[in-house]
Amino acid sequence: MADSVIFYESFFRALQTLDDADRLAAYDAIVSYGITGEDPEVDGVAKGMFLMAKPQIDANTRRRENGEKGAEYGRLGGRPKKENPKPVTEENPNGVIEKNPLGVTGETPKEKVKDKEKDKAKEKDREKRASAFTPPTVEEVRAYCQERHNDVNPEKWWDFYQSKNWMIGNNKMKDWKAAVRTWEQRDSRAAPAKKPSYPQRSYDFAEMERQLIKN
Numbered sequence: 001m002a003d004s005v006i007f008y009e010s011f012f013r014a015l016q017t018l019d020d021a022d023r024l025a026a027y028d029a030i031v032s033y034g035i036t037g038e039d040p041e042v043d044g045v046a047k048g049m050f051l052m053a054k055p056q057i058d059a060n061t062r063r064r065e066n067g068e069k070g071a072e073y074g075r076l077g078g079r080p081k082k083e084n085p086k087p088v089t090e091e092n093p094n095g096v097i098e099k100n101p102l103g104v105t106g107e108t109p110k111e112k113v114k115d116k117e118k119d120k121a122k123e124k125d126r127e128k129r130a131s132a133f134t135p136p137t138v139e140e141v142r143a144y145c146q147e148r149h150n151d152v153n154p155e156k157w158w159d160f161y162q163s164k165n166w167m168i169g170n171n172k173m174k175d176w177k178a179a180v181r182t183w184e185q186r187d188s189r190a191a192p193a194k195k196p197s198y199p200q201r202s203y204d205f206a207e208m209e210r211q212l213i214k215n
Contacts, residue, residue, distance in 0.1 A: 005034030006060050011053050022046045033057060135166050136176045144177060150184040157183055 011030060015023045025046035030053045032040050042050055136144075142154040157180065166173045173179060 001037070002035055002061070002064065005031055005057070007031070008053075008056065011049075014049055014052065018045060018049070022049075026050055030057070034060075037061065133166065133173055133176075135162070135173075141176070141180065144180055145184075148181075148184065150180075151187055152180060152184050 007030070015026055018026060022045045025042055025044075026049035029040040029042040029046060029050040032038070033050065033054065034057050040050065136158075138154055138158045141152075141158055145152045145154055161167075161173065161176075161179065166176075168179065
């Protein structure tokens with residue numbers, strides 16, 4: 001039960017159009033409902049005026065009750081926390097299909113799946129960029145050949161693979177240093193045997209044997 005009722009100017013203006021008896025009946029119905037919350041027994045024109053005012057009275061009552069609850073929560077240290085939502089079926093007791101059948105807050109399962117797919121796509125893109133092959137410069141090849149002390153011609157090597165669009169067979173080159181080492185091994189196998197730098201001597205083994213027997 002309320003201890004006051006807000007009586008709007010619009011109510012007053014509307015009631016002024018009635019005769020004294022209907023105006024008094026409508027006034028009593030509006031005030032009585034605002035105080036007690038019980039529907040008054042009224043009919044005729046007075047009932048029409050009451051029905052016109054009733055939605056506004058109900059709205060004022062809800063605001064007052066919510067304000068009282070807020071004040072009570074304030075005295076108790078704040079609004080109580082909601083319990084963790086429990087899983088519910090897709091059809092709730094009222095027969096309405098839930099938008100979130102799992103009864104959880106935050107992202108829905110579909111949104112989580114989409115986020116995971118986006119993360120996977122980003123990771124694949126990063127891996128692709130990291131593994132992308134960048135052809136070396138002639139200077140880089142020359143420096144690597146000098147480091148390994150091989151006989152690979154840097155310009156010849158670079159021109160060869162540049163003409164092949166840096167392909168090894170049907171595959172794109174991934175490691176140019178490995179290609180240099182392979183080229184180095186091929187050159188070493190193809191190199192002719194070096195002749196000895198000292199003069200060759202011939203020996204007469206029969207004469208050597210006779211000298212050994214004589215002694």
